[in-house]
Amino acid sequence: MIRRTLMLLFLSIVPSLHIASQNTTIKGIVKDDSKNPLSNVSVKTNDSEVEVFTDATGFYTIDVPQKGKLFFSQEGFKTQKIAVKGKDIINIFLKYDEKAFKEKEVNTGYGKIKQSESTISVSSVDEKFIEQENNLDMATYLRTVPGVSVVEEGGNLGITIRGNRSLMSSDAPLIMLNGSQYNGSLKNLNPRDIKSIDVLKDASATAAYGSRGANGVILITTK
Incomplete structure (x- = not known):
């Protein structure tokens, strides 16, 4: 009887050990081309809502x-995608995006203006990244944007933007597709048709969309 009890206990523990063994902890430091540590770099996984940011020394775990x-993504730098493949330490150098340092126009929802003239916090998915990785899905694109959390819920995507969480109402941001409100599932959009994705994060987004933009706005433009 004791042997059977021990065997059942062992069999109940093994699946848990197997599940735990499927995850690994990655640590590393992110620097720029000049070997200076980069703080506040977004580090995300491609299949979960987990997101961390590098500290003042460029360190993350x-x-x-x-x-x-x-x-790995940050405004002004090219997004990098790294496969884990059994690694436990991943140190990288983010390359400057020369295009980002030019007088870039950003989509504010009510027109495009020069980035230096914008008072709205706008983050964008790297358009070059979208062009090169057009076989990915919308969830993966959005996960490269710092502060955006994406969870798959019953075939749909649950999206929240950092700082816009409410216990009493929906956290879902407003989604605009080519200037019109989009109420369908983002999973129904063909990634190959996407030209750009901009995310309005702060409260000033309500200037263009009123209360609809209280949880942020995702602006999607197709080709």
Whole structure:
């Protein structure tokens, strides 16, 4: 009887150990081309809502599926995608995006203006990244944007933008597709048709959309 009890206990523990073994903790430091540490770099996995940010020394630590990928992104730098492949330390250098340092126009929802003239917090998915990785899905694109959390819920995508969480009402941001409100599932959009994705994060987004933009606005433009 004791032997049977021990065997059942062992069999109940093994699946948990197997699940735990599928995740690994990755640590590393992110620097720029001049070997200066970069703070506040977004580090995300490609298949979960987990997101961390580098500290003042460029250091980060994150739990990742062993077969997962990490996305490193920050405004002004090119997004990098790294496969984990059994690594436990991933140090990278983010390359400056020369286009980002030019007088860039941003989509504010009510027109495009020069970035230096914008008072709205706008983050964008790297258009070059979208062009090169057009076989990915909308969830993966949005996860490269710092502060955006994406969770798959019953075939749909649950999206929240950092700082816009409410216990009493929906956290969902407003989604605009080519200037019109989009109420369908983002999973129904063909990634190959996407030209750009801009995210309005702060309260000033309500200047263009009123209360609808209280949780942020995602602006999607197709080709």
